[in-house]
Amino acid sequence: SQQGEEDPQALSIQEGENATMNCSYKTSINNLQWYRQNSGRGLVHLILIRSNEREKHSGRLRVTLDTSKKSSSLLITASRAADTASYFCATDASNNDMRFGAGTRLTVKP
């Protein structure tokens, strides 16, 4: 069953702008992860944030987690055309297997 839900479903921005994607979930979690998927390819892990962390950075990526609101956000700064992809959040279910949302489709126009 689906756990995370991303918002918006699709996002289109110009190169150089920041992109923000949100993820909401329903039950308590141990950690939340963000993945990226280029069209028709496998998913690539971007970043993991644990339930006791509030913010994490990796290069141009910034992830926040608000466990009181059961939500997370992924910020991509200074976006590039190569960032065009689908982005998924994944939360661990009670048995530690992950559940993915339907994803946000990001298009970065050059």
Next chain:
Amino acid sequence: ETGVTQTPRHLVMGMTNKKSLKCEQHLGHNAMYWYKQSAKKPLELMFVYSLEERVENNSVPSRFSPECPNSSHLFLHLHTLQPEDSALYLCASSTRPGLASSYEQYFGPGTRLTVT
């Protein structure tokens, strides 16, 4: 390259055919997964194997039959599929998490399956 390979990359099969998807990981992981990805739907977890034993089957129809002969290989045997089974089938691997540990999954490129 993520260290997880899948073959074939594309497969077209009729509803009466029998075919198999193969996944191989070179990462020394002890857990492997099959996912189904349909257009505009969340990834659906189909099967989980940990230490070569199936630990989860999310009510997948019996026309999908997994096999995990060792920790590096995972198969998905297909027979009498339906057109709605057309999707991207993704394999992933990871270390198996403990109660307090976290893990990331490494995905293969997927097999694009079309059932005619």
